[in-house]
Amino acid sequence: MSDYSHPYLANCATDIEEMLKELGISSIDELFSDIPEEIRFKGELKIPHYPSEMEVKEHVEDLLSKNKTTREIRSFLGGGVLDIYIPAAQDELLRRTEFYSAYTPYQPETSQGTLHTLFEFQSMLCELLSMDTTNCSMYDWATALGEAANMTVRLAKKKFTFLYTGAIAPNRLEVLKTYVIGSNVTLVEVPYDTTTGKMDVTKAIELMTEDVAGIYFENPNYFGVIEDNIKPIIEAAKERNVMVVAGVDLSSLGLIEGPGDYDVDIAIGDAQCVGGGPMNFGGPMTGVFSMKFDRKWTRQMPGRLVGITLTPEEGKWAFTNTLQTREQHIKRHRATSNICTNEALTAMSVAFHLALLGPQGITETGESMYYNAHYLKAELEKIGVKPVFNGEFFNAFTVDLKIPKDKKKEFTTFMLGRKIFAGIPYSFDGENYDYLVTTSYLLRKKDLDDFVKAIEEWRK
Amino acid sequence: MSDYSHPYLANCATDIEEMLKELGISSIDELFSDIPEEIRFKGELKIPHYPSEMEVKEHVEDLLSKNKTTREIRSFLGGGVLDIYIPAAQDELLRRTEFYSAYTPYQPETSQGTLHTLFEFQSMLCELLSMDTTNCSMYDWATALGEAANMTVRLAKKKFTFLYTGAIAPNRLEVLKTYVIGSNVTLVEVPYDTTTGKMDVTKAIELMTEDVAGIYFENPNYFGVIEDNIKPIIEAAKERNVMVVAGVDLSSLGLIEGPGDYDVDIAIGDAQCVGGGPMNFGGPMTGVFSMKFDRKWTRQMPGRLVGITLTPEEGKWAFTNTLQTREQHIKRHRATSNICTNEALTAMSVAFHLALLGPQGITETGESMYYNAHYLKAELEKIGVKPVFNGEFFNAFTVDLKIPKDKKKEFTTFMLGRKIFAGIPYSFDGENYDYLVTTSYLLRKKDLDDFVKAIEEWRK
Amino acid sequence: MYRQAIYDEPLIYDLGKKGRRAHLPLKTDVSPIDINIPESMKRKEAPELPELHEGEVMRHYLHLAQMNYCVDSGIYPLGSCTMKYNPKINEALARAEGLAYTHPYQPVETIQGTLEMMYELQKALTELAGLPYCSLQPPAGAAGEYTGLGLIRAYHQDKGDFDRDEIVTPDSSHGTNPASTVMNGYKIIEIKSNENGQVDLDALRAAVSEKTAGFMITNPNTLGIFESDICEIAEIVHESGGLLYYDGANFNAIIGIIRPGEMGFDVLHYNLHKTFSTPHGGGGPGAGPVCCSERLKEFLPVPTVEYEEEKDFYYLNYDLPKTIGKVHGYYGNTGIALRGYAYICALGAKGLIHTSEQAVLVANYVMRKVEAIDGLRLRFNRNLPRKHECVIDASPLKHQIGVGAMDIAKMLISRGKHAPTVLFPLIVHEALMIEPTENENKESIDQFVQVLKEEIDKARDNPDYAHDAPYWTSVGRVDDSWAVKNLILSYKMIKNLKTKGEWPPKWPEDHH
Amino acid sequence: MYRQAIYDEPLIYDLGKKGRRAHLPLKTDVSPIDINIPESMKRKEAPELPELHEGEVMRHYLHLAQMNYCVDSGIYPLGSCTMKYNPKINEALARAEGLAYTHPYQPVETIQGTLEMMYELQKALTELAGLPYCSLQPPAGAAGEYTGLGLIRAYHQDKGDFDRDEIVTPDSSHGTNPASTVMNGYKIIEIKSNENGQVDLDALRAAVSEKTAGFMITNPNTLGIFESDICEIAEIVHESGGLLYYDGANFNAIIGIIRPGEMGFDVLHYNLHKTFSTPHGGGGPGAGPVCCSERLKEFLPVPTVEYEEEKDFYYLNYDLPKTIGKVHGYYGNTGIALRGYAYICALGAKGLIHTSEQAVLVANYVMRKVEAIDGLRLRFNRNLPRKHECVIDASPLKHQIGVGAMDIAKMLISRGKHAPTVLFPLIVHEALMIEPTENENKESIDQFVQVLKEEIDKARDNPDYAHDAPYWTSVGRVDDSWAVKNLILSYKMIKNLKTKGEWPPKWPEDHH
């Protein structure tokens, strides 16, 4: 029985014998006697096994070494996931077991570390977004969008249409569709202007009919274009009691107004790009859900909220999870959402990151990205390659490349050969691919020049 | 003045202005007014500067990537520095700022973490070595040897000769020589038997004349040979009041007796190999200094000691630095050593490592090394290559290769081409090189076979 | 003697000073140009973020960290949460550059390692579930439920059956079960547990019908009791035409012991952050992979991770015409999946089975010790062994001295032992739900029980001692209702209060 | 409110159980054979090491960690110790595989990166010292002193001068100075400080002679006072034929402000663990590089790190026939050197100068505030600005109410502020030596002074409050003399006491 000893198992043979004795049984098996014999699994499980820690490490590292990373290949990929630098100080905090190995702070008195940090996350996000309240995180931007759509419908009562911009990320749209399955929502697309790439204001207002509960746009939108014309839409929405939901690129908010500044009701997005973590192949992300404060609205908000409260010691306030009665563990089928486990640690990671960056840091990283993107655009124009849209942009734009479907793979390989991840392909006509190109602040002039050179060569 | 802001500087321009105001001065420069103008440095300092953290990281990583590591090249190097595996749990503890960013525990009440851990280091080392007391670390094995030699002379009074084995590591011998400069010690070498590689017992006893304060041997010695014949030497030493100092390979102590078991007075060595850290190009190491308990001796011990003491709360004992009056900060020129900063953190690292390894782990790693070395020896013998000595060995032996001086470089390159660090060259005749070959527990059969193959090819 | 650290740590906004820097980011070497963002969208003032230097940031969060209980602090026996040890090697591996610096849209040939890992993890999970297909996309257990229920819907609809709009579940189920059900547009039919705490077969028979889309069950259930009628249950549900959903959150009790697929289950979700040791992170992230049977396979979320053996090539398959769509923006929480995979590799089949065995052993051990304490009792059939957890009822104590489960929780945290889950499941009034996990050894459990006894004794001497607990935590018992009444949820709201002269908060006269 | 965490944490030997495993090491795939170690040397019983599982180990040391004050806990103003912030990037970089997994004896062509780093660090250090040559070999400051004194000896002896056997040093010097001197076989001649706390030139003149091998000085000295007569000092010593040793432990006050080499100094050591931010690690490891002038170069320890520009090749040069030998088994603490190098790179010349400026500013700021407290006074010339630290004398308070420097220290740690260095330098009786470093900002210093005032006020109300301090640390004031009397130094010794029935210790009747 001594082979019970394993670093992950607390009890050795002696412990087990002692406990069995106290329980008055002779084997652990007796504790499984209530499981009908016929369903007991009797085969041999095929499960990998690496008996020493070092072998586990080698095995996993060997696997991962088969990947190519953005440390080797210059990445022009974005679309909701940004290549960022994680300061060493941030990583050291994330490595603290007190943070990562704690549970949801159900006992606030012994969990002030988590609660205090999450309150700071909420607070910093509110400042970035110019909103009043932000929850402790959603899974990601896409699911936050699904929740937002459901929430507008829930609040509106008896209105079931949700408008969304055509300049939306395709993956978010897919999740949105999956998420409204249960709520009877009709999704209607608002077209964008094919010259500017911005949402079509007139159409949007036209579409805001009686049945519309909410309208969603992205800023900058999926094509990288800044939506600077949405004021009339927001005004029309207010008039018609349509809730306005904005999905914003949080990394742009050093340079671009927070959605609260242009008066949206709900702001969503993903905080990976402001320190939630490295890209990690797209997960975990850090979904953001933020609102104007309104007691009624807040009571309908999905996800967890940390609030301030009093302690027995006069003058000493503290933090606690609040409005828990919205949540599934109390409200069950009448909960505002099914979310339970969220992305708390990556939210804390954002707090650490923003505390390190400060206002100057968020502005400087924004500037670097802005300079990079605009330099790239200018250089591409010099070789006759243009953006698809003429709207102003921040750190990304869609490059008019029109790679035919059957050349797409070749193009990818060509660019890879130059150590470049070329951007995200997007087909406007279903036949040819343009590329959404994002410049993170980790790219430098040489990388941008190499990109332009590669495109130039490709076109020869 | 705003460029005072830097992550490593706590005060920004406003702080500085405020403080200057309170000090009633107008610039920081006034605080340097007592430095004669003629010696103020006026030039431009040539110092590298990488303005962002990421650039610092890239620069240092770029430098280090020019190295070849034992992760790529199979290492048969040893000689006091062993390639080991650092468990992730150990590294996580070492990353805790409470441990690494603390000072020497001068205020014990707020430093129990360091003190308690160092006491555990002392304790585990005593168990491994079968000794009574171990200090909180010396710089490394070599300097521990220097201190040990000086200590035997100090204790002996009026005896000034220190015997050392000829089978000593050359680098340790050099440090020993530097360390006894101030203490009037005469160093005399005890020869080893050229067949077995063991210390020459008869000679050793012969050399133990009136003036001898101490005798030093290594076990296994530098050639890898186990000194199993030292009993008569130790008996002779006791009779003549000669202190016996053993330098042991701590990684062997799962299989080999602790020096306390064969009754030495002082045991030294390096605990890098039992978890002090990875090899780090030879530093920091973790010098070990251990003794039989004797109040008089302990008072002459160099380095820091943690002891147990009482607190005001009955029943609650605690830890504190003790016998500080031996140390330089109190005793100044009458101190037992000049050591102040030692290797406390790597000592704590050893405690973490041994707590994780346990008795089974230390035995298993020892066995792996033993099996590896003996397999290698057997396989080499199959191709006609023999150890220089026939004494039993643990994880290292000296391979009779007789590479001529002018071929040495070629041999190194040849082996490197096969991704092998071939061992440490040692010349017995001043003309040809044999190789001290060590097999860590990170080597596997294939690595050993490749070594044999390479040697076979070389000899063709 | 135990005391949690206390620091009077201000909000980070009350630290620092304008102009301090804690991190200098890389600046591009491209020449600056004018920022041409249209005026209406140009940020007028930089966002108000903290301004500290690096050391200040570290001190702030070090202080906060030390005021937080975690798995490495001591026992954390939250029932239903499976607070197991988070192996340190997993944390190290999850930081590998080969994972961290990969983008979800990079060419598939440049991400073969991760795809292989995902594929191998899927294989292991399907092996343990006895269900042949898997998606790692759901980012948490509840998302797994949502996904699984979506598969069930798609299945029925694909067969042209649009009327099945009910999901049946026991009243002891976890809150996410009904919540996910309703979010999926289903009606929820809750059935009462029988006197053994198990599904009442008669009630089940009465509940199922041609409207039944599926039945959701957690097994072992939230009481820690194995649903031994599981085969009958499956039969009843299948006969009605419904599908079977296995909430695998409690899988830690049954790894390698039973395989739900073999009992007729169609779909199952795991919580990697429970059974497979990935950290809870103060609330997340987790991962809720879903395994399913052949007949549900074609509805799985896209993309699936697949392998072409001939070319030794892994790829993402978007070509599932009947897919339910996507439940996460990308492929789920890959960083968590990696940790789960490493955990499986470290234990192997035998180790995983031992895990369940030890988890069950210690749960029964603690149960017998705790139910022996006066004032506490084991609810439901005392003779049934429990699996990974047990539910103790503190109502007797409440009746005796007015000290309930929550008071017990606060007394325990006072002593440096985390409390069990309290007041859940709702079907037990003063529930203490205890799940030690295989990470607790005998001494640890003995100590826990000893402390529990001592504290209850103290409460008997003086019930107010219990009501005023906790004592040695960084703050005393917080006032949850004040928080709800006042809803102060951000620094922005504090600034508003400040301008109104309402900050800091005033303590009400009657405040205890 | 501050309280350090408290856990009643046993010795690790009192945890765990026989048979538990916390780590499974890699086992070789070579077949086991009989272990043929000669019987006399074969281990009979495995060493008694702890037997825990991984989670238990982590809990034990987490508890201990939380009972430890560190730089990231708060102000750590230990005078003479330069407890500056340890940048986190340095800790990360020091773990790079390119450093960790390199062996000191691997071929030099495979370690070019590290050699380049060492070479570049040497260059930066020589630049700051104004001395052209450098060895990174000494593993700590004291080892640097030993090395530097060795160079001085070798120099004189090389000139045939064997009679110079005295080293002169001020009485305020650090303890390692005289200790290293004597270990080097020299006689130590200590000279008294003048009323300004500086070297008394007359005393110096009287002390030097044809027996003087060298003069060792710390500048700014241990009182934080700059030795403004440094040029005269140099002249006097050089005239006597002695060499000049600069103890650079206090270099944090003068980076880029003065260069000792330009003032005639021949040799200097740095403490990378002070000036260059590498962690103190609870006592070490540090690094004590030595810089020297042209005439000492040929005596440097072997090997030196050198560069062949043509071949762009770094190498280790052992070919120094007059070398003093080796002072470390390999090349010193390379892992520490790397951190120091990264620190220099992050700050650059300007940043380093700012470091000194801020360090000096805050030291003077704290000095003015603290000397204003009744019962404390600044020793030596009040009008001289201090450099990186100041020495406050608490004797007035001691005379007033019997509360001395050590009591003040204990009151401070009670409040979560680390104490200054106390009772050092020995030439000030109730010394409080305060060195905030540039890591403390104004608020932090204001708070420190405020707490100091409050505590002294409390002590005035009740001196016993001071004598019984500290209160909120993990243990109360420990009894140092009991420790010396009983000398319990290892678990082995505890086991002996146990067999004699003398463990656990009994508290003496008169114990406070």
Ligand SMILES: Cc1ncc(COP(=O)(O)O)c(C=O)c1O
């Ligand atoms: C039985 C059960 N089902 C489902 C869930 C939901 O999982 P998650 O929190 O990952 O969404 C939980 C955990 O909270 C659970 O205990």
Ligand SMILES: Cc1ncc(COP(=O)(O)O)c(C=O)c1O
């Ligand atoms: C002035 C001075 N000189 C020398 C030393 C000795 O340095 P180390 O502790 O690195 O041996 C110190 C530090 O302790 C010091 O403060």
